[in-house]
Amino acid sequence: MSKVLEGLLYSESHEWVRMEGDIAVIGVSDYAQHSMGALTYVDLPEVGDTFEQGESFGALESVKAASELYTPVSGEVTEVNEELEDEPEAVNNDPYGAWIIKIAVEDKSQLDALMGPEAYNTYTESL
């Protein structure tokens, strides 16, 4: 069974969100990294890019496949985790520590659509 962290919100496409004030810190869940297998590349956006909720902002790539990343909230990218460019395996080793981007959230009500840890656990078990 994959690990789910308390205090985070989760999307159906397996991104997690941790709110720090008005900033959403976004990564992918243990379930996501496990189903992708060893990652070889993380495709990151640029700081200043803006994305709508549900839009693709980048991708994770294993040897075999590319998997798109979708932002659970709309807003402007304030920071990207550039360390992942040289060390994509950090997402495998520590999915909840290896955040991918930070977004300045425009509309916090978008968070209501996300799942809490328990709901996300039930969701992944149903897949």
Place this chain on the structure above:
Amino acid sequence: MENNLKTTPLHSSHVSLGALMSPFAGYDMPIQYKGIIEEHNAVRHEVGMFDVSHMGEIFVSGPDSEKYINHLFTNDIRPMTPGKVLYGMFCYPDGGVVDDLLVYKRDEEGNYLLVVNAANIDKDYEWMLSNKEGFDVTVDNQSEVWGQIAVQGPLSEKTLVEVLGIMRAPELTFYTFFEGTLDGEPVIVSRTGYTGEDGFELYASNEMTVRIWKRLLAAGVLPCGLGCRDTLRFEAGLPLYGDELSPEITPIMAGLGMFCKLDKDEFIGKDVLAAQKANGVPRKLVGIELQDKAIPRAGYPVETPEGEVVGVVTTGYRSISLDKSICFALVEGKYAPLGTPLCVHIRKKVFPGVTVKKRFYQTNYKK
């Protein structure tokens, strides 16, 4: 699992080893066991083994078999001596490829073994039957009764000798074979493979295939899945039917002209291939190396630095052995020369690269 998938005799072993299984060419096949990278590196540096029992074995015999095979085959089997293996293609009259295959010459009495791609077994067999008129030959599709294991990597010769007791393995050079016995059962052993490394392929009955696999497994030989079979063959510049060869991609377009003997009197597709060789081809297969780490994948557009789409990626990876982002791509002929700047469109961005030799990785065959 889909209901109508076929299985190889090693299927239960794959499942009990915990392999990730996936449909391939109508078979439920192992994609990886522990991981593609570990399996890839085992073949490059030590030894690994693959279940390739899905491959097809079609036997040809009869007084006209040499003439018949040469009528279908782009390469020329006439100079072959018994114990030799030759690579080439079957083509349609328009030069498109039916399949790429190996021909094994078994003796001077007209007995040959043809090893074909799993996805094409039925199509090849039909093609052979429909072009057999006027030739005194027997075509026998024995794909269901033969298993096949590929043992690949620098330690493969040692493995055959020490684990399987195949003492004659060191006598074989690249693209030669012998027919012998193991535990009194017939086996065909060839020094061939699809990885760019030294290696062997063992053909035996389904039951014997299971015994060989278990003996290799007990000796600690790492089972490797189709995932790394693809990364290995790709780095070595080897085409995969369906990606780099197809009814729309001729051998000349794929850069495989050296396996088309245009000085033969005739073979199916010769006229079109000769014209393409003389006049050039509309599209040509190239290697492209990107400067960035972004990964080109099949279907992504290839563009000029000015943004004009001039081709498409057929296979691409972040190369495990070379740590470079590389791909095969079919591009308009004028962009094929080595050193041509070409870009790959990956999702929302365009990544610059340059055409390079398709053999990205220096192969290590025992010539």
